[in-house]
Every structure is written in C-alpha cells, then in structure tokens.
Amino acid sequence: MTDPGASTDTIPTKRTPRERARAQTIADIVRLGRAHLATDGAAALSLRAVARDLGVVSSAVYRYVANRDELLTLLLVDAYDELGDAVDAAVDEVHEGDFAGRFLALGRAVREWALKEPARYGLLFGSPVPGYQAPAGQTMMPGTRVVFRLVGTINSAYRAGALIQEAGPAVVPSALSADLAAIRTELGLEVPDEVLANGALVWTSLFGTVSFEVFGQYGADTFSARDELFEHHLAVLARVAGLRS
Amino acid sequence: MTDPGASTDTIPTKRTPRERARAQTIADIVRLGRAHLATDGAAALSLRAVARDLGVVSSAVYRYVANRDELLTLLLVDAYDELGDAVDAAVDEVHEGDFAGRFLALGRAVREWALKEPARYGLLFGSPVPGYQAPAGQTMMPGTRVVFRLVGTINSAYRAGALIQEAGPAVVPSALSADLAAIRTELGLEVPDEVLANGALVWTSLFGTVSFEVFGQYGADTFSARDELFEHHLAVLARVAGLRS
C-alpha cells in the first residue's frame, strides 16, 4: 500500500515537497528497521523502537505504515531486492556465453550478500517469523529473482548446447513431470525434466551451504578455510547443474 | 506430540520420590516448552507461559531452570536427541552393507522429522535466536549426531571399496586439506579429501533441501509432488557422495 519509491531509495521523479519528505521518511523507517533486524531479530522488530530512533512519538509511524506486519513486508521486499540486485550485477559482469562462470558469480554473490547481511538473509531464508505471513502479491516477484536467474542461466546453456549431462542421469519420477512442466511453461524454459530437477537441487543446495555458514552450523573451528570450502562446493554444484567448471 | 518422556526422560534408576518428582517436572517443562515453540517460535518462548501451563506461579519454574536461556538449551538438546534417535533408528533398519540404502534412510528420516516438527527443526537449523548462544558443552554432542552418522556411512562404504567416484572429481583446494585432515583425525575416518569434501556438500545440501520445504520457500503450489522431488534430490546427492543409488 505505501510505496512511493520502490524498494527504498529509487525515489521517483520529484513531486511535491511533501511527497518527497514522505518518501524520505519511509526510506528512513526501512533503514532503521534494518538495523533493528540485525540486533534483535525479526520476531523482536518493534514499531516503537523504530519510532524512537526516528525521533518521533510512537503513534506517528502509523502515518507511514499500517502496522508491524507491513513494516516486516517492506523489509522483506527491501532485502529480496538488494540480494537480487547484487546477484544481477555479479552475473552481468560475466560474459553471456560463459554459463559456468555466470553460475559461479551468482553463487558467490549470494554468499557474499548473506555474510554481509546475516540478519536480513535470515529473514528471507531462515525459520519463518511466527504469526507473520508474507503477502504473496508483494513478495513473490522480488523473492523469485535469484532462482529465475539461476534456471535462466542453465536454460541458456542448454539452448546453446553447452550442457554436459553426467552419464546416466537420475531418473525423474513421473509424478514430478507435471510440476516441472508447469514451471517450464511459466518461465518459458526449454530444458528437459532431468536438467530442471537437478537445477532445483542445485538451488536448494546453494542456499543450504550458505545457510549453514551464516547460521553458524559449522561450529567455531571445524572449517577455517571457508572460502575454499565454498568454492569446492560451488564447483561440484556446477557439475550437478550440467555446467562444466 | 505430547510425549512426557523422550530424551529428557532417560530417568535414571528410581531414586527418592522427590527426585523422581523433580525429573518429572523438568520433563513436563520441556514438553510444554516444545508446544510453545511450535505456536510462538523460539524468540517468544516465555518462562511465564510455561509456568502458567504447568499450573504454577511464574517464580516456581526457577526451581528447575536457571533462566530462559537454560530452557532454550534444554529444548535444543531435546530436539537434537530426538532427531538423532530417529535417524539412528532409520539407518539401523537397513542392512549394514547397503551403504546407499543407509544414506537414503538417513535423508528420509531427517525430512520426516523436520516435517513433523517444523518449529523444533527451525530452532536447530533456522536463523539463530537473537541474544542466545548455545553452550557448546551441552549442545555439541547431540548436535553432531546426524553429520557423524552421515560421514560414518560414507567412510564405511569407502573402506568396503564400495564408493564410486565420478570421473574427474572436483579438485579440493589445498587450503582445505588441513581442515579435512583435522576432521578425519577427530572422527577416525579414512576417506580421502575429495570424498570428505563432497560429503560436507551432501550434508549441507540435504538440510538445504529440507529447510526450503519446511520453511515454505517453495511457495504454495510450485511443487505438488514433494515426496518425489525429495527422492530425486536424495538420489542425486547419493551419487555426489559416491554411493550408487
């Protein structure tokens, strides 16, 4: 409902001073909310705390945000978009025909952003916030940017004849075919079932690996060479995706 | 879901009535805490709420638990142990020499438990609880049961000469070798670097796949054949681990 200015700072064309001030205040609210996310977590995100930081009485923020859940949604979209922008930028830096290189760039961008923004990453990919249900209308688009980019890359490689399927791919259960066909249609893909199913695994595996590192599952000192561990994992995943690495 | 007993209940030999009553009360506290975890999430876990459910005044629970964090630790250990028990039971049902079968059983057990106990799964593998740091002394052992079982299975397959490495395994960066050597020593393994590194990826990938499903990342209707999707993923992961499937 409130949305002067996309994710946060893409302030549109300057309108009236009041509208600009309003957009600025909303951007400030999102910025302050981000900080609270980092220190206290999503479940403890509080409109009163944001109001305090904004230097305003607590009821004043209701001029900008209907309630706590709407602030959470703003933060969710903000984070999805920043991650999506980071991934897009990283992928676009690699030559269009270097499919494996683009995949590696995507994976590294996800990990880098996650390590830089662990709390926001946790909001997106950690346990759901109890009592909060993201409104699909607002979060679906930004929330699917990374996976679309991933399967898009695999699809391009397939069309270019650059995919190397390992000998004897795992059989895709027939019950899955309907789901995969729907995905193919919705995203305009051409890859066969085996490739798409493997792509889904690569997608979840990438985030699984990143989540374990960000959420501290590795323990304090099991892995000290984490960059190298991730690079190895990425290389193996590229191979699962059918991309030579 | 209620199961006064389970992990917390390994009541030793019956001691005095008072000690038995005390153990029972602690088990009740853990059981009630589990329920609150499911409805309100870890961040909102409250000693007062547990006391209410226990039918006791709020200060009374301090007889059994030093503070809120200690209750969280109890719940963490309780969940890790239940998951570990489920995995052990599932793996043990498969013939010792059927390494791939044991791996599949392990993966299915993790997923089944996670789907049955999403909130507790989220406590273990979701975003960290803000302000809470798990005491390594109490949580390390139960927290490593699954991964130990996983690499143990791979190691047994290796020793039996049953591992099939795909042609041209990904090169393990040399900086990783020290970490891998330490793990090998600590767990008494014999598998070479490539196998161990792939095992780590399989580990994180398994939980990544399960987390996406449990945490709702798949969206409402992208995948309707979720069992089949998981089976396919498991089959591919078995291959990455070097186990024929």
Add this chain to the structure above:
DNA sequence: TGTACATCAGTGAACGCGCGTTCACTGATGTAC
C-alpha cells in the same frame, strides 16, 4: 521408633521494563477560488 532439624517446592507481591494500537488534538503545509 520418634523427634529435631534441614532441605526443598511452591506462593504472592513487587520491580521495572517493553509492546501494538487507538484517539482526540494542534499546527503546519498545501490547494481552490
């Protein structure tokens, strides 16, 4: 076996804190004529 004492479980009041949300209100900023 019976009594004196120690230990423990649970009570109730209190401290100080934070939260989301509503509501009537004051002033300042914009808009229409």
Add this chain to the structure above:
DNA sequence: TGTACATCAGTGAACGCGCGTTCACTGATGTAC
C-alpha cells in the same frame, strides 16, 4: 494575489497486555540421631 478551507504530520495520553527476575515467606517432605 490573498484568503478560506482541506489535508497531512506529529503529539501526548491512554488501554491492556506480556515479560524476566528477585525476594521473603509458608508448608510439606526428607534425614540424622
């Protein structure tokens, strides 16, 4: 161009709620002699 009115931002008080933790206390249960 100036004035009357509408819109908006922000105030301050209030409602009703929940939380963790401490503390002095009452009774009941156990233990030592």
